[in-house]
Amino acid sequence: MECLFCKIINGEIPSAKVYEDEFVYSFKDIAPIAPVHYLIIPKQHICCANEIDETNSALVAKVFEAAAKIAKAEGIESYRIINNCGDDAGQTVKHLHFHMLAGVKMGWGAESLGRTE
Ligand code: 5GP
Ligand code: ZN
Numbered sequence: 001m002e003c004l005f006c007k008i009i010n011g012e013i014p015s016a017k018v019y020e021d022e023f024v025y026s027f028k029d030i031a032p033i034a035p036v037h038y039l040i041i042p043k044q045h046i047c048c049a050n051e052i053d054e055t056n057s058a059l060v061a062k063v064f065e066a067a068a069k070i071a072k073a074e075g076i077e078s079y080r081i082i083n084n085c086g087d088d089a090g091q092t093v094k095h096l097h098f099h100m101l102a103g104v105k106m107g108w109g110a111e112s113l114g115r116t117e
Pocket of ligand 2: 003004
Protein backbone atom coordinates (compact mmCIF):
# COMPACT_ATOMS: atom_id res chain seq x y z
CA MET A 1 0.00 0.00 0.00
CA GLU A 2 1.57 3.27 -1.13
CA CYS A 3 -0.80 5.49 0.81
CA LEU A 4 1.00 8.11 2.95
CA PHE A 5 -1.45 7.96 5.84
CA CYS A 6 -1.44 4.13 5.87
CA LYS A 7 2.34 4.38 6.26
CA ILE A 8 1.88 6.82 9.14
CA ILE A 9 -0.57 4.44 10.83
CA ASN A 10 1.82 1.49 10.58
CA GLY A 11 4.80 3.58 11.73
CA GLU A 12 6.76 3.47 8.45
CA ILE A 13 6.58 7.27 8.43
CA PRO A 14 6.93 9.02 11.81
CA SER A 15 4.21 11.29 13.15
CA ALA A 16 3.43 13.22 16.32
CA LYS A 17 0.71 11.02 17.77
CA VAL A 18 -2.19 12.70 19.57
CA TYR A 19 -4.55 9.76 20.08
CA GLU A 20 -4.95 6.14 19.04
CA ASP A 21 -7.48 3.37 19.56
CA GLU A 22 -8.52 0.22 17.72
CA PHE A 23 -10.23 2.14 14.91
CA VAL A 24 -8.73 5.59 14.77
CA TYR A 25 -5.35 7.34 14.70
CA SER A 26 -4.75 11.04 15.30
CA PHE A 27 -1.58 13.05 14.79
CA LYS A 28 -0.39 16.64 14.35
CA ASP A 29 -0.62 18.11 10.87
CA ILE A 30 2.87 18.73 9.47
CA ALA A 31 1.84 22.18 8.16
CA PRO A 32 -0.61 23.55 10.74
CA ILE A 33 -3.00 26.34 9.74
CA ALA A 34 -4.17 26.95 13.33
CA PRO A 35 -2.50 26.77 16.76
CA VAL A 36 -4.13 23.35 17.14
CA HIS A 37 -4.27 21.35 13.91
CA TYR A 38 -4.71 17.62 14.27
CA LEU A 39 -5.66 15.04 11.69
CA ILE A 40 -8.00 12.24 12.74
CA ILE A 41 -8.15 9.24 10.43
CA PRO A 42 -9.74 5.81 10.39
CA LYS A 43 -7.13 3.04 10.41
CA GLN A 44 -8.99 1.36 7.57
CA HIS A 45 -8.02 2.80 4.19
CA ILE A 46 -11.01 4.69 2.77
CA CYS A 47 -10.08 7.09 -0.01
CA CYS A 48 -12.52 9.86 0.69
CA ALA A 49 -15.92 10.82 2.08
CA ASN A 50 -17.48 9.66 -1.18
CA GLU A 51 -16.52 6.09 -0.28
CA ILE A 52 -18.42 6.09 3.02
CA ASP A 53 -21.23 3.54 2.93
CA GLU A 54 -23.14 1.23 5.26
CA THR A 55 -20.11 -1.06 5.64
CA ASN A 56 -17.76 1.59 7.04
CA SER A 57 -19.81 4.56 8.27
CA ALA A 58 -19.39 3.52 11.91
CA LEU A 59 -15.74 4.53 11.55
CA VAL A 60 -16.80 8.12 10.99
CA ALA A 61 -18.61 8.03 14.32
CA LYS A 62 -15.38 6.71 15.86
CA VAL A 63 -13.53 9.71 14.42
CA PHE A 64 -15.96 12.09 16.14
CA GLU A 65 -15.76 10.09 19.37
CA ALA A 66 -11.99 10.51 19.20
CA ALA A 67 -12.33 14.25 18.61
CA ALA A 68 -14.47 14.63 21.72
CA LYS A 69 -11.98 12.59 23.77
CA ILE A 70 -9.04 14.65 22.50
CA ALA A 71 -10.87 17.91 23.22
CA LYS A 72 -11.69 16.82 26.78
CA ALA A 73 -8.16 15.54 27.41
CA GLU A 74 -6.57 18.75 26.16
CA GLY A 75 -9.13 21.21 27.55
CA ILE A 76 -10.14 22.37 24.08
CA GLU A 77 -13.56 24.00 24.42
CA SER A 78 -14.15 25.05 20.84
CA TYR A 79 -13.01 23.45 17.63
CA ARG A 80 -13.83 22.95 13.99
CA ILE A 81 -13.71 19.66 12.09
CA ILE A 82 -13.25 19.76 8.34
CA ASN A 83 -13.15 17.07 5.68
CA ASN A 84 -11.97 17.91 2.18
CA CYS A 85 -13.38 15.51 -0.41
CA GLY A 86 -11.98 15.67 -3.93
CA ASP A 87 -9.53 17.91 -5.74
CA ASP A 88 -11.58 21.12 -5.91
CA ALA A 89 -12.21 20.89 -2.17
CA GLY A 90 -8.46 20.65 -1.59
CA GLN A 91 -8.06 16.96 -0.77
CA THR A 92 -4.37 16.18 -1.33
CA VAL A 93 -4.07 12.88 0.56
CA LYS A 94 -6.46 10.19 -0.64
CA HIS A 95 -7.03 8.56 2.75
CA LEU A 96 -10.15 9.82 4.54
CA HIS A 97 -9.09 12.36 7.15
CA PHE A 98 -10.67 15.03 9.31
CA HIS A 99 -8.88 18.23 10.25
CA MET A 100 -9.44 19.28 13.88
CA LEU A 101 -8.71 22.99 14.22
CA ALA A 102 -8.68 25.04 17.42
CA GLY A 103 -6.87 27.69 19.42
CA VAL A 104 -8.01 30.67 17.38
CA LYS A 105 -11.27 32.52 16.74
CA MET A 106 -12.47 31.37 13.34
CA GLY A 107 -14.61 33.21 10.84
CA TRP A 108 -17.58 31.63 9.14
CA GLY A 109 -18.70 32.72 5.71
CA ALA A 110 -17.89 32.57 2.02
CA GLU A 111 -14.54 34.30 2.56
CA SER A 112 -13.43 31.55 4.96
CA LEU A 113 -13.53 29.01 2.11
CA GLY A 114 -10.29 30.39 0.70
CA ARG A 115 -11.85 30.34 -2.76
CA THR A 116 -9.48 30.31 -5.71
CA GLU A 117 -12.03 31.11 -8.43
P1 5GP B 1 -5.99 17.62 2.70
O1 5GP B 1 -5.44 18.80 1.96
O2 5GP B 1 -5.88 16.36 1.90
O3 5GP B 1 -7.36 17.85 3.26
O4 5GP B 1 -5.10 17.47 3.99
C1 5GP B 1 -3.90 16.76 4.01
C2 5GP B 1 -3.13 17.26 5.20
O5 5GP B 1 -2.09 16.35 5.47
C3 5GP B 1 -2.49 18.63 4.97
O6 5GP B 1 -2.98 19.55 5.93
C4 5GP B 1 -1.00 18.36 5.13
O7 5GP B 1 -0.31 19.40 5.79
C5 5GP B 1 -0.97 17.06 5.91
N1 5GP B 1 0.18 16.22 5.63
C6 5GP B 1 0.66 15.89 4.41
N2 5GP B 1 1.73 15.07 4.54
C7 5GP B 1 1.91 14.87 5.87
C8 5GP B 1 2.86 14.12 6.64
O8 5GP B 1 3.75 13.45 6.11
N3 5GP B 1 2.74 14.17 7.99
C9 5GP B 1 1.76 14.91 8.61
N4 5GP B 1 1.74 14.90 9.94
N5 5GP B 1 0.85 15.62 7.92
C10 5GP B 1 0.92 15.61 6.57
ZN1 ZN C 1 -4.45 4.81 3.37
